[in-house]
Amino acid sequence: xxxxxxxxxxxxxxxxxxxxxxxxxxxxxxxxxxxxxxxxxxxxxxxxxxxxxxxxxxxxxxxxxxxxxxxxxxxxxxxxxxxxxxxxxxxxxxxxxxxxxxxxxxxxxxxxxxxxxxxxxxxxxxxxxxxxxxxxxxxxxxxxxxxxxxxxxxxxxxxxxxxxxxxxxxxxxxxxxxxxxxxxxxxxxxxxxxxxxxxxxxxxxxx
Amino acid sequence: xxxxxxxxxxxxxxxxxxxxxxxxxxxxxxxxxxxxxxxxxxxxxxxxxxxxxxxxxxxxxxxxxxxxxxxxxxxxxxxxxxxxxxxxxxxxxxxxxxxxxxxxxxxxxxxxxxxxxxxxxxxxxxxxxxxxxxxxxxxxxxxxxxxxxxxxxxxxxxxxxxxxxxxxxxxxxxxxxxxxxxxxxxxxxxxxxxxxxxxxxxx
Numbered sequence: 001x002x003x004x005x006x007x008x009x010x011x012x013x014x015x016x017x018x019x020x021x022x023x024x025x026x027x028x029x030x031x032x033x034x035x036x037x038x039x040x041x042x043x044x045x046x047x048x049x050x051x052x053x054x055x056x057x058x059x060x061x062x063x064x065x066x067x068x069x070x071x072x073x074x075x076x077x078x079x080x081x082x083x084x085x086x087x088x089x090x091x092x093x094x095x096x097x098x099x100x101x102x103x104x105x106x107x108x109x110x111x112x113x114x115x116x117x118x119x120x121x122x123x124x125x126x127x128x129x130x131x132x133x134x135x136x137x138x139x140x141x142x143x144x145x146x147x148x149x150x151x152x153x154x155x156x157x158x159x160x161x162x163x164x165x166x167x168x169x170x171x172x173x174x175x176x177x178x179x180x181x182x183x184x185x186x187x188x189x190x191x192x193x194x195x196x197x198x199x200x201x202x203x204x205x206x207x
Numbered sequence: 208x209x210x211x212x213x214x215x216x217x218x219x220x221x222x223x224x225x226x227x228x229x230x231x232x233x234x235x236x237x238x239x240x241x242x243x244x245x246x247x248x249x250x251x252x253x254x255x256x257x258x259x260x261x262x263x264x265x266x267x268x269x270x271x272x273x274x275x276x277x278x279x280x281x282x283x284x285x286x287x288x289x290x291x292x293x294x295x296x297x298x299x300x301x302x303x304x305x306x307x308x309x310x311x312x313x314x315x316x317x318x319x320x321x322x323x324x325x326x327x328x329x330x331x332x333x334x335x336x337x338x339x340x341x342x343x344x345x346x347x348x349x350x351x352x353x354x355x356x357x358x359x360x361x362x363x364x365x366x367x368x369x370x371x372x373x374x375x376x377x378x379x380x381x382x383x384x385x386x387x388x389x390x391x392x393x394x395x396x397x398x399x400x401x402x403x404x405x406x407x408x409x410x
Contacts, residue, residue: 014216
């Protein structure tokens with residue numbers, strides 16, 4: 001056990017919206033005395049919500065990667081790109097640096113989010129004692145990098161608006177990009193539903 | 208009990224600390240989990256207001272001027288942010304259109320307007336009318352504003368297009384670049400500190 005006091009043990013609660021510290025009450029719908037936002041000792045149904053959103057994201061992740069996200073059409077050719085083939089094309093076009101950036105944002109980040117969130121959920125559920133500090137750091141990493149996956153969605157939106165040269169050359173969005181956008185939103189919601197304080201709760205001697 | 212303002216609770220692990228005044232460049236971190244507790248607020252309220260005002264002007268430019276234009280066998284094609292939103296809507300990707308409009312237009316605009324509103328009053332140490340709901344809204348909108356990601360997206364799109372077309376950057380791309388910088392500077396501030404530097408005058 002560490003010597004540092006935790007809010008719940010002191011009977012106080014910190015507001016996550018304005019950081020005001022107030023006394024914990026027994027009321028079911030306690031509100032912060034300063035800003036009026038609802039106070040929770042821990043986020044409500046954190047594990048269930050995080051799991052549900054994560055699984056939903058995982059299901060949509062399959063069509064997001066299998067279906068093409070963008071069609072490039074010219075007079076004589078039609079070229080459908082998935083997320084992965086878009087990265088490869090960028091690499092071949094002579095921009096390996098950008099290809100690596102896109103690969104990181106569109107493939108590494110989502111996969112990392114699934115793995116990390118799954119790992120955090122399982123370790124909390126099993127009251128794991130292992131490396132709380134490392135797990136806390138993993139969670140913060142997921143929070144920071146999460147929204148960069150929107151990169152490909154914005155690229156498709158921009159190219160579809162720009163490349164509009166009648167029949168000569170056209171870029172159109174394909175359904176994959178819709179699934180991918182939803183995956184990003186769902187994984188972000190999933191990470192927001194997770195309460196990192198749970199990582200530390202289970203380490204304490206029984207309540 | 209001590210007043211709530213003397214204490215700070217780590218949001219990531221619930222550990223309680225007594226607040227210490229920070230000097231320039233200092234960041235206090237949680238000893239238990241390593242998360243940032245507080246950063247020194249190195250720009251004053253006037254400075255923050257100036258930043259937001261600048262961000263608002265740049266935001267208007269970014270949205271009204273073309274981001275990039277393409278040239279292809281004598282034809283020209285340019286787009287603004289809204290051009291991209293409308294293109295997605297018309298190409299049966301309404302979900303993406305809404306997502307783009309929200310994360311790149313409505314949420315950033317909401318942030319700028321609310322910050323402008325509360326900072327204008329905070330400069331006199333007063334909480335603006337509607338301060339509490341405004342601050343709650345800021346808290347929830349913050350993770351959904353994605354100008355920085357869009358900036359990188361523009362770069363990728365330009366490179367992809369440049370192998371087939373002649374690409375000319377428009378004023379919009381510079382405006383988005385400046386906006387990204389302004390947002391990054393501003394994001395190093397914890398807006399929740401505004402609660403401590405203003406007083407409630409309604410009572």
